[in-house]
Amino acid sequence: MTDIIAPDSRPLLELKQLEKRFVLDKGFLETLKLRRGRIVRERRAVHAVNDVSLSVARGEALCVVGESGCGKSTVARLVAGLLTPSGGEILYDGARTDNRSRAGMMPLRKKMQMIFQNPYASLNPRMTIRQALEEPMHYHNPAMSRAEVRDKVAEVMRTVGVDPSWSMRYPHEFSGGQRQRIAIARALTVDPEFIIADEPISALDVSIQAQVLNLMLEAKEQRGLTYLFITHDLSVVEHFGTRVAVLYLGTLCELADTRTLFENPKHPYTRALLSAVPQLSDDHPKHIRLKGEIPTPINLPQGCPFYSRCTYANDRCRVERPLPVQKPDGSAVACHAVEEDRLDG
Incomplete structure (x- = not known):
């Protein structure tokens, strides 16, 4: 399968098949x-991710979207x-990481941090906020003095809009939005260059989502961060992402920069997703209602998922799995109908 590489000649992150x-x-x-009537041996498996190849360039925010259960x-x-x-x-910065042991991954932990979906579960309830933020710093920077660590924690807390005087409080004393800010602060304490954000705002109230999203954008600009942003909310993607990868049943359907995807979606599944986004204007595409049964990831179809x-x-779609094909506008689409120019509009 042909790898789909970001514009940068040396991507920070690269996934190959x-x-x-x-x-x-x-x-x-x-x-x-x-x-x-016969007893046979059969080992079943859930095929969560299937032959996905893409890359993330330094300084960009690649959003991975799709419905629940698609493998994001x-x-x-x-x-x-x-x-x-x-x-x-x-591959991270040109070196393989998937074959490393837990100890072999440790040097990368300082460069690569993750923000989880649920701010109510990602913080240890037995640790104060100060302890939660100081722990990764003591581990990754053992040469730093306690005073230096305290100063760094206070600086990061101010950066994310949390008063450093609250550092002796426990997670249950904060709201969901405040907890997610603290989770972002924990990721930033070790000065990473790459952040994996797994639906970081989906568990928050709508009124708080924009604040947290803007906070992450500010951190990106100020610190030169690179994001792999997992979400199902396409309105967030339009505001946050530089490029978008659309997954369906663990398979890459379409990969394009954000403006291209929203102005000219090509894959039928991408079109259906975008038609479901609420719009104030009357000129947006008519809502596309998908029919038919969703295949199970245990028994994937032979052809197109x-x-x-x-x-x-058509019959080719039933028996032959499409591979991503590069288009003139830089997007890549895995669809026989697009390849054969069978789509209307």
Whole structure:
């Protein structure tokens, strides 16, 4: 499969034919199945990520979007080293990371940080905010004195809009928005260059989401951060992302810069997603209602994963899996109908 590389000649992060399968039947008895009156051995697995190749250039914010269960968070955890790929490669700054041990990943932890979705679960309830923020600094910067660590923590807390005088409080004393600000502060304490944000605002009130999003954008500009931003909210993508990768059933459908994707979506699934975004103007595309059954990630279809819900599908789509094809505007689309110019409009 041809790798889809960002404009930068040396991407900070590169995924090559990445795959992740979660085995369901692990024990011997679980693998025994009755098929047409015969007992056979069959090991089932959830195919969460399937042959995904893309890259992230320094200084950009690549947003990964798709509906629930499409493999977005799995990609984030694979990049962070929290999961081990079933196949493919992950390269960070030109060096492979997917084959490293836990100890081998430690030098990267300072460069690569992750912000989790649920601010109510990502902070240790037994630790004060000061302890939570000081812990990674003591670990990654053992030469720093206690006074230097305290000063750094206070500086980062002010950066994210949290009063340093609150540092002796516990997480339960803060609101959801404040907790997520603290989680962002924890990621920033070690001065990373790359942040993986797994739906960091989806658990927050709408009134707080914009504040946290703007905070992350300010951190990007001030610190030169690179983001891998996981979300299902396309309105957030339009505001935050430089490029967008659309996943469906763990497969890459379309990859394009943000303006190109919103002005000229090409894949039928991308068009359906964008048509569902609420708009104030009357000239936005008519809502596309997808019909048909969603395939299970346990038994993926032989051809295009979107075949059963696509109005443009034909026999080739049923038997042959499409590969991403580069388009003149720089986007890449995995769709036979787009390749054959069968889409109207």
